Amino acid sequence: xxxxxxxxxxxxxxxxxxxxxxxxxxxxxxxxxxxxxxxxxxxxxxxxxxxxxxxxxxxxxxxxxxxxxxxxxxxxxxxxxxxxxxxxxxxxxxxxxxxxxxxxxxxxxxxxxxxx
Amino acid sequence: xxxxxxxxxxxxxxxxxxxxxxxxxxxxxxxxxxxxxxxxxxxxxxxxxxxxxxxxxxxxxxxxxxxxxxxxxxxxxxxxxxxxxxxxxxxxxxxxxxxxxxxxxxxxxxxx
Numbered sequence: 381x382x383x384x385x386x387x388x389x390x391x392x393x394x395x396x397x398x399x400x401x402x403x404x405x406x407x408x409x410x411x412x413x414x415x416x417x418x419x420x421x422x423x424x425x426x427x428x429x430x431x432x433x434x435x436x437x438x439x440x441x442x443x444x445x446x447x448x449x450x451x452x453x454x455x456x457x458x459x460x461x462x463x464x465x466x467x468x469x470x471x472x473x474x475x476x477x478x479x480x481x482x483x484x485x486x487x488x489x490x491x492x493x494x495x496x
Numbered sequence: 497x498x499x500x501x502x503x504x505x506x507x508x509x510x511x512x513x514x515x516x517x518x519x520x521x522x523x524x525x526x527x528x529x530x531x532x533x534x535x536x537x538x539x540x541x542x543x544x545x546x547x548x549x550x551x552x553x554x555x556x557x558x559x560x561x562x563x564x565x566x567x568x569x570x571x572x573x574x575x576x577x578x579x580x581x582x583x584x585x586x587x588x589x590x591x592x593x594x595x596x597x598x599x600x601x602x603x604x605x606x607x608x
Contacts, residue, residue: 389536413594423604425539425586427596471538475594482529482590482597483554486538 382407384474386487393462394495401457401490403472409433412476414448414455415484419469430481431455462494498523502587502600509581509607517572517603519587526592528570532556533584533602542585545570546592574605581607 383406393399405414412433417425429439431448439446443460459466469491473484500521509515521528527546531539541554545564559578564570570589574581584604588597 384538386538415596417599423584423586423602425588425597425599427598430594430596432594473538478594481593481595482527482588483541483544484539484597486531486540488536488538 382474382476382485384472384485384487386470386472386490388490389488390491390493392493392495395464396461397494398458398460399462399492399494401459401470401472401492403455403457403487405453405455405472405474407453407474407476409476411478412474413481415473415475416446416455416457417471417473419471419489421468425471428457459492462492464494464496467492467494500587500589500598500600502585502603504603505601507603507605509605511607512576514573514575515581515605517574517585517587517605519570519572519600521568521570521587521589521598521600523589523598524567525589525598526567527590528564529588529590529597530554530560530562530570530572531586531588533586539586542572581605 385404414431416428447456469489472487477483503518529544530542543562545551561573586602587600590597
């Protein structure tokens, strides 16, 4: 069965601290796709990254970086030098559908609070 | 501006009444989706549609119905058969292939 687990329900840090959000997934497919979305207080989900199962290269985008490890079925997200604007709920998601990027299995979400 | 519009933002209904949530997109996306979000939980898929006049049930379709008469519109009806309809509802759309989905700002439905 497919499943995404985000064990950290809430994380609170002080501005400029680094923070890592964990994501562990389960799937039987050899081809799958992993996503991270950010949900600010306004409610909509904002896409951050997509990674397919054949690409284990880590990715860095500004203060954001992602570590994908198939050996541990994890796709962790690190924010370096966190800022107050990073406060949001972050979702990790899995898709096994090759033609539908919106058909997703979501984790429970991690609420990140960055205090000044 | 291109995007997804959900209306209304807040909706209150009495128990036993059907209610329809609107979702419109001008991104020319083929696929559209409805998700439900409950406090402290991730999103769960209710219905999705890959093409006009066609849609499929997601994981929690019971008590909901949809239609897809136009490419840009995918309304969701929460029927009286839905046992616990109070939730935050999000609509999304995507192009064909494995691309990211774009989400609307959601409708918060409260049934009293």
